[in-house]
Amino acid sequence: xxxxxxxxxxxxxxxxxxxxxxxxxxxxxxxxxxxxxxxxxxxxxxxxxxxxxxxxxxxxxxxxxxxxxxxxxxxxxxxxxxxxxxxxxxxxxxxxxxxxxxxxxxxxxxxxxxxxxxxxxxxxxxxxxxxxxxxxxxxxxxxxxxxxxxxxxxxxxxxxxxxxxxxxxxxxxxxxxxxxxxxxxxxxxxxxxxxxxxxxxxxxxxxxxxxxxxxxxxxxxxxxxxxxxxxxxxxxxxxxxxxxxxxxxxxxxxxxxxxxxxxxxxxxxxxxxxxxxxxxxxxxxxxxxxxxxxxxxxxxxxxxxxxxxxxxxxxxxxxxxxxxxxxxxxxxxxxxxxxxxxxxxxxxxxxxxxxxxxxxxxxxxxxxxxxxxxxxxxxxxxxxxxxxxxxxxxxxxxxxxxxxxxxxxxxxxxxxxxxxxxxxxxxxxxxxxxxxxxxxxxxxxxxxxxxxxxxxxxxxxxxxxxxxxxxxxxxxxxxxxxxxxxxxxxxxxxxxxxxxxxxxxxxxxxxxxxxxxxxxxxxxxxx
Numbered sequence: 001x002x003x004x005x006x007x008x009x010x011x012x013x014x015x016x017x018x019x020x021x022x023x024x025x026x027x028x029x030x031x032x033x034x035x036x037x038x039x040x041x042x043x044x045x046x047x048x049x050x051x052x053x054x055x056x057x058x059x060x061x062x063x064x065x066x067x068x069x070x071x072x073x074x075x076x077x078x079x080x081x082x083x084x085x086x087x088x089x090x091x092x093x094x095x096x097x098x099x100x101x102x103x104x105x106x107x108x109x110x111x112x113x114x115x116x117x118x119x120x121x122x123x124x125x126x127x128x129x130x131x132x133x134x135x136x137x138x139x140x141x142x143x144x145x146x147x148x149x150x151x152x153x154x155x156x157x158x159x160x161x162x163x164x165x166x167x168x169x170x171x172x173x174x175x176x177x178x179x180x181x182x183x184x185x186x187x188x189x190x191x192x193x194x195x196x197x198x199x200x201x202x203x204x205x206x207x208x209x210x211x212x213x214x215x216x217x218x219x220x221x222x223x224x225x226x227x228x229x230x231x232x233x234x235x236x237x238x239x240x241x242x243x244x245x246x247x248x249x250x251x252x253x254x255x256x257x258x259x260x261x262x263x264x265x266x267x268x269x270x271x272x273x274x275x276x277x278x279x280x281x282x283x284x285x286x287x288x289x290x291x292x293x294x295x296x297x298x299x300x301x302x303x304x305x306x307x308x309x310x311x312x313x314x315x316x317x318x319x320x321x322x323x324x325x326x327x328x329x330x331x332x333x334x335x336x337x338x339x340x341x342x343x344x345x346x347x348x349x350x351x352x353x354x355x356x357x358x359x360x361x362x363x364x365x366x367x368x369x370x371x372x373x374x375x376x377x378x379x380x381x382x383x384x385x386x387x388x389x390x391x392x393x394x395x396x397x398x399x400x401x402x403x404x405x406x407x408x409x410x411x412x413x414x415x416x417x418x419x420x421x422x423x424x425x426x427x428x429x430x431x432x433x434x435x436x437x438x439x440x441x442x443x444x445x446x447x448x449x450x451x452x453x454x455x456x457x458x459x460x461x462x463x464x465x466x467x468x469x470x471x472x473x474x475x476x477x478x479x480x481x482x483x484x485x486x487x488x489x490x491x492x493x494x495x496x497x498x499x500x501x502x503x504x505x506x507x508x509x510x511x512x513x514x515x516x517x518x519x520x521x522x523x524x525x526x527x
Contacts, residue, residue, distance in 0.1 A: 015184060015505060016166040018498040019191040023162045025495040026455070027155040027201035031093070031462055032148060032478050033075040034330065035202025036409065039066065041132075042203055043124035045154055046116075049136035049143070054129055060119035065110040067120050069147050072103040073478070077123075089333030092462060093477075099484045101477035108146040130246040131205035149480045154203050161207045162200050166191060168214040169416045175221045176374050176420055181506075182427075185440055188502055190419045192447040194327040194336065194454025199409050205246060206412065212243040213413035216253050217381065220260035224373050227268045228261065249413070252388050254284070256381055267373055302401040309397050313390055316406065325408035327454045332407075334461045340453045347446060351425030355379075358428040369427045369436070370420075378417040385414045444506045448499070 033039045044054055047061045055061040070076035073093065074084030085091050096102045125132075138157035142149050166187050173183030190196060200207055219235050226232075236257050243250030258281055265274040326341040328334070335341070358375070361368050389410050396404040411418075426443060430436030459465060463474040476484040483491070 012170070012180070012184060015502065016163055016170065016187070018501050019166045019188065020159055020162045021494055021498045022191060022451075022502075023197050023200045024156070024159050025201075025491060026197050026458075027152075027158060028479075028483055028491055029455075029459060029475060030198070030201065031073075032151055033070060033073060034462070036199065036204060036206075036407075037125070038151075038203045039070060039075060040123055040125050041135075041205060042066070042151055042154060044127075044132050045135040045139055045203070046150075047124060048129065048132040049139045054126060054132060055122075055124055057126060058122065060122045061124035062119060062121035063116050064118040064120050065112075065115040065147055068110050068115070069107050072107060083331070085331040085333060087333070089330055089461065095464075095474045095477060097473065099473060099476040104148070104478055107148065107478070111146040125205065127205050127247055128245045128250075130242055131208040134208065135203065148478055151203070152480050152483070155201065158201055158203070158207055161211050162191075165200070165211050165214050168211070168218045172214070172218045172221060172416055172420065175218070175225050176370050176378070176424075178371075182423070182440070185444065185506055186416070186420055186423060188506055189423070189443060189447045190416055192451040192502075193415065193419070194450050194457075195325060195409060196412060196415055197451065197454065198327065198329065198458070199412060206409065209243060209247040209249065210413050210415075212239050212246060212250070213253075214416050215239050216243070216256065217378070217414075217416060220257060220377065220381075221374050223260045223264040224267060224377055225371070227264055228270065228273055249388070252385060256384065259380060259384075260377060263373055263377055298395045298398055300398045302398060304397055304401060306394070309394055309403075312403065313393065313406070316403075321406065321408040325411075326450065327457065328408075329458050330461050334457060336450075336453055336457055340450055344446070344450060347426070347443075348422060350429070351422045354425030354428040355421060358424060361428070370424045375421070375424055378414075378420055382411075382414045382417045382421070386411055441507060444503070448503060451499075 033042075043061050043063075043066060046063065046066070047055050067076065070083075074091065077083045077086075094102055101107075135154050135157050138154050139150055142153045145153075169190050170183050170187045173186035174180065177183060177186070191200075200210070216236065216239050219232050219239065222232050223229075223236075236253075240250065240253040240257065243253050261277055262274070265271065322345055323335050323341050324332075326344050327336045358368060358370075362372050389406060393404050393406055396402075423440075423443065426439050427436050430439050459471075459475075463471055465471050472485065472488050475488065481487075
């Protein structure tokens, strides 16, 4: 495909910025401490901003200011991990007829040196430093302000992370599909997925981990596509180290890099390089043996059986996580209406059938829609990451006697691969250029519908939408000044304009029509 757009020749920054604005809007409308574990991560951000390191395992980290604020807002958890929202999705704060919340002035009065210094509880996250160090700079920009202003400033720190996530997803799409329209579609579908929009907008170390994993996948695909290079290998090394200092799951980058190198060598037939890198990998594994063995061979302290655990995990996947994957809000109490996730999951099943057809076309050397080596890598990386999460849960179960509670968002580091495989499967069902065009457009309409449905579900679970003035009054409470009153007209217009721009861009027919032309591998190459 010599006339395809080069992955590095053009980056549609306006498109990517529009996607970032959509995510930011989710961060604006969601009430304080209502993202997954937001208060836990904020407590650690605040601790790192003050002391320069994450708190120790037994070091109290919840300030008196945070404790009192959560107490008033109903988000303070008891010893069982429950608060006013737990098992009560109907619960709402008491709103008043004012842009200031009932307890807003009282919460701002908690912003005193003593209240911010005294620690009264142990709750903050104990993950590695990288994300909290990054977020601490956003906190320091408004360091003397009240906890509401500080919390939303840290949320704004998700905006550049989201922008670079979009960049790496787009570049991944270029390597997979060889054309900007399909790459744009992949990026948009990922960001419009309502649960991903929700998680990315919040304060959570998952966001930096997701970004680094998207970058890792992109550079691994560069290895597979163009062969080994010092620059790409150096980039992968830096990403891997950063991710290890972000999440313990960062160690999973090592086997994924090894897999990419293996596929690249097979594709390029560089056998001497394989031997050299095998030696280096062996040395690395020797230095990290304790970490890997501890993960793989932990003692069964509780004497639990694997088969019941496996049945439990499968049942939870089928009954819960295939629903939560598309959106779960308000302390796990509110999900999308059944029509949304049922239709989405049926499209996933249809895509699985399309991937089967795609594999058959590869075997028969027929025309295909995406690079087979890259598709194989994306599929294996998804399976590997999911199995690693479940294995970690099994280790947790053996040590403590209960599951750590896997949620669908735990698999979002590979969501770019999920959506890429979904697109590949659906588009492989098209038997003509026109059919593939409308299949792609169908996916666009589906994800726009999911986006709007997810946002509507979130808004209606917290606020009254019976009238616009009442809605603006309620959504303005417990927010910084730029999220009060008439400001919402500006943010609402930006959100709708961004959606409209994306829809127009995605539905337009590309003049080159390369997004409708499949590829044909004569042997092990894609042309």
